[in-house]
Each structure stands twice: as C-alpha cells, then as structure tokens.
Amino acid sequence: xxxxxxxxxxxxxxxxxxxxxxxxxxxxxxxxxxxxxxxxxxxxxxxxxxxxxxxxxxxxxxxxxxxxxxxxxxxxxxxxxxxxxxxxxxxxxxxxxxxxxxxxxxxxxxxxxxxxxxxxxxxxxxxxxxxxxxxxxxxxxxxxxxxxxxxxxxxxxxxxxxxxxxxxxxxxxxxxxxxxxxxxxxxxxxxxxxxxxxxxxxxxxxxxxxxxxxxxxxxxxxxxxxxxxxxxxxxxxxxxxxxxxxxxxxxxxxxxxxxxxxxxxxxxxxxxxxxxxxxxxxxxxxxxxxxxxxxxxxxxxxxxxxxxxxxxxxxxxxxxxx
Amino acid sequence: xxxxxxxxxxxxxxxxxxxxxxxxxxxxxxxxxxxxxxxxxxxxxxxxxxxxxxxxxxxxxxxxxxxxxxxxxxxxxxxxxxxxxxxxxxxxxxxxxxxxxxxxxxxxxxxxxxxxxxxxxxxxxxxxxxxxxxxxxxxxxxxxxxxxxxxxxxxxxxxxxxxxxxxxxxxxxxxxxxxxxxxxxxxxxxxxxxxxxxxxxxxxxxxxxxxxxxxxxxxxxxxxxxxxxxxxxxxxxxxxxxxxxxxxxxxxxxxxxxxxxxxxxxxxxxxxxxxxxxxxxxxxxxxxxxxxxxxxxxxxxxxxxxxxxxxxxxxxxxxxxxxxxxxxxxxxxxxxxxxxxxxxxxxxxxxxxxxxxxxxxxxxxxxxxxxxxxxxxxxxxxxxxxxxxx
Ligand SMILES: Nc1ncnc2c1ncn2[C@@H]1O[C@H](COP(=O)(O)OP(=O)(O)O)[C@@H](O)[C@H]1O
Ligand SMILES: [Mg+2]
Numbered sequence: 001x002x003x004x005x006x007x008x009x010x011x012x013x014x015x016x017x018x019x020x021x022x023x024x025x026x027x028x029x030x031x032x033x034x035x036x037x038x039x040x041x042x043x044x045x046x047x048x049x050x051x052x053x054x055x056x057x058x059x060x061x062x063x064x065x066x067x068x069x070x071x072x073x074x075x076x077x078x079x080x081x082x083x084x085x086x087x088x089x090x091x092x093x094x095x096x097x098x099x100x101x102x103x104x105x106x107x108x109x110x111x112x113x114x115x116x117x118x119x120x121x122x123x124x125x126x127x128x129x130x131x132x133x134x135x136x137x138x139x140x141x142x143x144x145x146x147x148x149x150x151x152x153x154x155x156x157x158x159x160x161x162x163x164x165x166x167x168x169x170x171x172x173x174x175x176x177x178x179x180x181x182x183x184x185x186x187x188x189x190x191x192x193x194x195x196x197x198x199x200x201x202x203x204x205x206x207x208x209x210x211x212x213x214x215x216x217x218x219x220x221x222x223x224x225x226x227x228x229x230x231x232x233x234x235x236x237x238x239x240x241x242x243x244x245x246x247x248x249x250x251x252x253x254x255x256x257x258x259x260x261x262x263x264x265x266x267x268x269x270x271x272x273x274x275x276x277x278x279x280x281x282x283x284x285x286x287x288x289x290x291x292x293x294x295x296x297x298x299x300x301x302x303x304x305x306x307x308x309x310x311x312x313x314x315x316x317x318x319x320x321x322x
Numbered sequence: 323x324x325x326x327x328x329x330x331x332x333x334x335x336x337x338x339x340x341x342x343x344x345x346x347x348x349x350x351x352x353x354x355x356x357x358x359x360x361x362x363x364x365x366x367x368x369x370x371x372x373x374x375x376x377x378x379x380x381x382x383x384x385x386x387x388x389x390x391x392x393x394x395x396x397x398x399x400x401x402x403x404x405x406x407x408x409x410x411x412x413x414x415x416x417x418x419x420x421x422x423x424x425x426x427x428x429x430x431x432x433x434x435x436x437x438x439x440x441x442x443x444x445x446x447x448x449x450x451x452x453x454x455x456x457x458x459x460x461x462x463x464x465x466x467x468x469x470x471x472x473x474x475x476x477x478x479x480x481x482x483x484x485x486x487x488x489x490x491x492x493x494x495x496x497x498x499x500x501x502x503x504x505x506x507x508x509x510x511x512x513x514x515x516x517x518x519x520x521x522x523x524x525x526x527x528x529x530x531x532x533x534x535x536x537x538x539x540x541x542x543x544x545x546x547x548x549x550x551x552x553x554x555x556x557x558x559x560x561x562x563x564x565x566x567x568x569x570x571x572x573x574x575x576x577x578x579x580x581x582x583x584x585x586x587x588x589x590x591x592x593x594x595x596x597x598x599x600x601x602x603x604x605x606x607x608x609x610x611x612x613x614x615x616x617x618x619x620x621x622x623x624x625x626x627x628x629x630x631x632x633x634x635x636x637x638x639x640x641x642x643x644x645x646x647x648x649x650x651x652x653x654x655x656x657x658x659x660x661x662x663x664x665x666x667x668x669x670x671x672x673x674x675x676x677x678x679x680x681x682x683x684x685x686x687x688x689x690x691x692x693x694x695x696x697x698x699x700x701x702x703x704x705x706x707x708x709x710x711x712x
Pocket of ligand 1 (some may be wrong): 022043044059060
C-alpha cells in the first residue's frame with residue numbers, strides 16, 4: 001500500500017526577479033512503513049517539496065500543478081480546515097531548524113499537549129501527559145522535561161523532544177528535513193539512530209531529507225536524488241548506490257567518503273547549481289556535466305525519468321554522461 | 323524569582339533615595355519661595371525672623387537639611403504647607419492621590435490593552451486594506467499634538483454634541499447634600515476595581531489547566547458572568563447603594579479623559595506590537611504551530627502575540643514615567659483636580675513642602691508601577707524568570 005503518491009508536482013515562488021521554480025514535475029511514492037530519502041545539495045528544492053506536502057510553503061509559494069495523494073485522497077487544494085486535520089495527525093514534520101521549533105515562552109509539555117488537544121479533543125490532561133511520557137521514553141528523554149522551558153534543554157534534548165512532538169498525534173507519515181544539521185557529530189549520530197529505531201519499532205512511514213548521501217544510505221530503503229527542483233534519479237537505495245546512473249548522483253557519491261568498499265579519492269562537487277528562475281527546457285545539469293554532448297544544451301529536452309531496471313529510474317539525458 | 327524580586331526592591335530603594343535628594347536640591351535652588359515672601363515682610367522684628375528661621379531649620383547647611391528632610395520623610399513628617407497652613411502636604415495629597423490613581427490606572431490599562439489588541443490584528447491582517455487604514459490612523463494619532471487634540475475632543479464631545487461633561491470630575495450641584503466626601507467614593511471605586519481585576523486574573527489562572535479548549539472558554543465566560551453579577555449585587559448593597567449615584571457621576575466624568583488619552587496613547591503600543599509581531603511571525607516555531615494544525619487564532623494569540631508582548635511590555639515600562647508630566651497636562655486640560663494640578667499649583671506658588679511631597683508620592687507611584695511591570699515581565703519571559711533564580 002502506498003501511503004503517499006506525489007504526481008507531477010510543480011511549486012514555484014513569486015519573486016521580483018521572476019518565478020523561482022523550486023519543485024518541477026516531481027513524482028514519487030512512499031510505501032507504508034518504508035523510509036524514503038531525498039538527497040541533493042542545498043537549494044535544490046528539498047525543503048520546498050516537504051513544505052508542499054503539508055502545504056505550508058511560504059506565502060509567495062504556490063503549487064501550480066500536480067497531485068499529492070495521501071492515504072488515498074488528493075490533498076492539493078483542500079480547505080484550510082481540512083488541511084489542519086491532515087497536518088500532524090496525518091503528516092508531521094521535524095524541521096530543518098528544529099532547534100528553533102519551540103516557542104521560547106511555553107513549556108515543552110504544553111506545546112506537545114497543545115497539538116494533542118487539537119487532534120484528540122476528548123482526551124484528558126492526564127491521558128495526554130501519560131502519552132508524552134511514553135514518547136519521551138522512546139526517544140530517550142526524562143519525563144521531567146515536560147515541565148521545562150525550551151531554553152533549559154540542550155540542542156540534542158530539544159531535537160529528541162521535537163521527535164516526540166512529531167509522534168504525538170500518531171501520524172501516518174513523518175517528514176524529517178535535515179533534522180541533525182544543527183547538531184554536533186556525536187549527537188547527530190544518536191539522533192539518527194533514534195529516528196531509525198522509532199521508525200522501525202512503530203512501523204512508520206518516513207521521508208528523510210538530507211544533503212548528505214551517506215546519511216541517506218544509512219537511513220532509507222528507497223531514495224530520490226534531486227537536482228535543481230527535479231528528481232534526476234530514484235530507486236532502491238542499495239541499487240542507486242551500487243549502480244549510480246546519473247552523472248550528478250555519481251558526483252555526489254564521489255564527494256562523500258565511502259562507507260563500504262575500498263578507499264577512493266574524494267572529489268569535491270564542481271560548479272554551482274543553476275538558477276531556478278525561468279529555467280529553459282534543456283538539461284539543467286548540462287553546465288556541470290563532465291561530458292555533455294551537443295544535444296544536452298541545444299535540444300529541447302524534457303527532463304524525464306527512464307527505467308533502468310525494476311525499482312531504479314534515472315533522467316534519460318544524463319544516463320550515459322560522466 | 324524571589325531573589326529577583328528582592329533585587330528589584332533593593333534597586334528601587336536606592337533609586338528613590340537618589341530621587342529624593344535630587345528633588346530636594348533642585349527645589350532648594352529655586353530662587354525665592356512662599357516662605358521667604360513671608361519673611362521679607364519689613365514689619366517682622368529681627369528676633370522673630372531669627373526664631374522662625376531656626377524653627378524651620380533653614381539656618382542649617384543644605385547637606386544637613388537634605389538628610390533631615392529624608393529622615394523626617396520616612397517618619398511620615400512632611401512639614402506644613404506654606405500656602406495652606408496649617409494643612410499638611412499629606413493631608414492635601416490624601417485628597418488628590420486617589421483621583422489621579424483612578425484616572426491613570428484606567429487610562430493606562432485601557433490604552434495598553436487597546437493598543438496591543440489592535441497591533442496584533444494589524445500584524446495578522448498584513449497587507450489588507452483595513453491594515454493600511456488603521457496603520458495610517460495610528461501613525462496620525464501617535465504624532466498628534468496632544469493638548470490641541472484634547473481641547474478638540476472637549477469642544478466636540480462636551481460642547482458641540484453635549485454628550486459628556488466639560489472638565490471637572492463631578493457635577494457640584496449633585497453633591498451639595500452628599501453623605502460622603504468625594505475621596506470616600508474614589509477609594510471605594512479604586513478598591514472595587516482592584517478586587518475585580520484580581521478576581522478576573524484568578525479566574526484566568528485557575529482555568530488554565532482545563533484541557534478541553536471549549537470547556538476552558540466556557541469556564542472563563544462563566545467566571546466573567548459571575549463577577550459581573552456579583553459586582554451588580556455589590557454596588558446595590560448597604561452603604562454602596564448610597565454611594566452608587568456619586569460613583570456613577572465620577573465615572574461619567576472619567577469617560578472623556580480616558581477616551582482622549584487612549585486615542586493618543588494606544589497608537590505607540592499598537593505600532594510597536596505590529597512590528598514586533600511581524601518579526602515573531604517569521605520565527606520557526608510559528609511554522610511548527612501551523613504544521614501542528616492549530617487554529618489561526620491560537621497561533622496568533624498563543625504563539626505570535628505572546629512573544630511579541632515582551633518588547634511591548636518593556637517599552638510600556640518606560641512610558642510609565644510619563645505619568646508625571648502626563649498627569650499635569652491631562653488634569654489641567656480636563657480640570658481634574660488630582661496630583662498633577664496639585665504639583666503645578668505648588669510649584670507656581672512656590673509652596674515647596676507640598677511640591678516636594680507630591681513629587682515624592684508620584685515618584686513612589688511611578689516606581690511601584692515600574693516594579694509591577696518588571697515583575698510581570700519576568701513572569702512573561704521564562705528566560706528571565708529562570709536566570710533570576712540562579
Ligand atoms: N520563500 C521563497 N521565496 C523565493 N525563493 C525561495 C523561497 N524559499 C526557497 N526559495 C528558493 O527555492 C529554492 C529551493 O529552496 P529549498 O527548498 O529551501 O532548498 P533545499 O531545502 O534543498 O536547500 C532555492 O533556490 C531557494 O532560494
Ligand atoms: Mg532545506
């Protein structure tokens with residue numbers, strides 16, 4: 001069963017310089033209980049995808065096309081009150097800047113209970129508190145944290161509490177948008193393990209977003225590589241790793257220390273990602289492609305995923321580059 | 323928290339001490355006073371002159387007199403009025419202070435609350451037509467020349483429409499055979515306002531822990547209704563039934579000054595609330611609140627406005643000091659015989675003991691207001707609350 005099906009999603013931000021096409025024809029599916037990864041360098045539109053799923057993109061952002069079928073229902077264009085029901089009890093999210101996800105003047109427990117009150121209006125305070133303590137237990141927090149203010153917690157504790165918050169309304173899908181970026185390495189590792197554990201124990205569906213392909217390898221069953229607003233390669237994580245097809249995926253892999261296999265020389269990513277404003281319809285990777293052929297830049301190529309084998313797709317244009 | 327409170331009190335005492343010394347020295351340096359006018363009388367024999375000087379301690383050097391004054395002050399001895407002998411400054415102040423207290427407590431509460439409410443709505447409706455218009459109006463009323471505006475209000479509502487009384491704090495003809503002095507009525511009114519405010523806050527605090535939002539709202543409404551009904555009973559019982567018409571008369575006279583000052587004073591709070599709230603709305607936790615599926619109203623009040631309140635309260639604390647000059651202006655324009663007018667007269671007539679004592683009382687009043695605002699600030703911001711524990 002698919003918990004989420006995204007079909008041809010387009011989202012763009014209106015700016016004075018023109019429209020920023022942050023999400024272009026993105027399609028992917030997340031199966032129930034699986035962990036799905038999205039990887040790509042900063043600015044490629046990962047957060048924009050996540051925000052589109054909750055329809056919480058900035059005021060100047062608009063979904064211009066596509067469907068988001070969550071739990072069998074298209075949620076694009078739902079009314080605000082219908083969306084409020086989907087949010088948190090359907091899809092919850094651990095934000096990129098999770099350190100600042102807490103309101104500084106409200107106690108942690110109250111901020112979690114507040115969400116539960118919204119989605120389970122009939123629960124008593126005791127029931128809610130009991131559940132929070134259980135969740136804290138799962139993420140490795142002491143129950144006394146309930147009565148603490150955010151500034152009394154360390155970064156790692158705040159982040160664990162954010163995970164507990166994300167779990168509080170029994171969501172069917174959790175999005176984790178670079179949840180460890182702001183933490184130091186040791187804590188990062190703990191949090192990653194925590195998320196993985198929670199996901200497996202509770203059988204949750206997870207979308208894990210990161211710029212770090214090594215983390216994606218560790219955390220996900222299936223993955224998509226994003227470049228300039230589009231998905232350029234997608235498939236089973238081990239297939240993408242063992243047999244990368246797209247030149248950009250290869251670049252990403254070469255820029256990361258290998259977790260398994262022989263030592264290789266690291267390469268840094270050359271070049272800059274292209275501007276997302278008014279992109280032309282030639283291959284957006286052609287500027288950075290190690291071996292672009294004339295077709296790439298000249299011909300009007302629609303980005304299109306093509307099947308490599310079962311459960312592995314890559315952008316048609318770049319399969320044979322690099 | 324206790325440590326914080328004690329630290330504040332300790333600072334207050336030092337500030338108050340400095341305040342007393344400065345005012346005493348300043349008043350002393352004013353050339354001439356009502357007392358000297360008396361002494362300049364050529365008919366006064368030199369012996370009597372010497373004796374009076376000695377009696378009042380005026381032969382002592384300034385430094386000694388300052389400490390003498392402060393010593394007497396804390397023993398509740400403020401000397402005698404030069405002008406209204408044998409009335410004491412305390413006597414005069416006891417009559418005037420409740421009037422000022424009542425008016426300015428009301429004005430400040432109403433102005434702050436209106437300002438905050440309007441600012442919050444402005445920020446939330448960012449970009450709408452109504453936001454533009456209300457912002458423009460606020461800027462206008464923020465920059466308006468207050469005395470002129472107050473006179474226009476008097477002219478319009480008091481004379482042109484004839485809805486509200488022009489100046490004064492009561493209709494004297496109603497009070498000819500009043501069984502009470504106006505002071506008594508004022509004190510009753512202040513007591514009542516204070517008790518109702520405290521009860522209202524208690525209702526709020528006790529309903530905080532009700533988990534269901536609907537139930538909480540209903541409980542608060544019920545509490546409000548009970549208070550209202552209890553107030554009605556209260557004012558219709560015993561002594562207060564007799565006091566009621568007089569209290570109503572005073573309240574009627576308070577409408578115009580409160581309204582006028584509010585129109586001028588709300589705008590500062592509203593504009594500041596608007597800007598800080600727009601800043602807060604960019605914060606990540608607002609996004610979290612939206613992602614949690616909370617209602618717009620709850621996000622606005624509980625998350626955005628609650629955080630925007632902090633800088634607004636800070637700025638409000640600073641404006642409390644303007645009670646002193648504000649009261650002089652407002653009371654003069656609206657012929658409100660309170661502390662402001664007392665100070666003005668005392669200074670003009672060079673009645674130093676009265677001026678000194680009233681300054682000190684307004685000083686105490688302002689410091690206490692500061693103190694309350696400081697404490698509520700610490701309550702509002704847990705980061706200060708916790709820090710101050712350690
Ligand atoms: N509110 C916005 N207005 C205009 N452009 C935006 C806005 N938010 C993001 N962008 C742009 O959209 C692109 C994708 O951003 P984002 O989704 O945050 O990428 P990522 O999460 O992969 O770093 C970037 O080029 C970014 O500058
Ligand atoms: Mg991002």
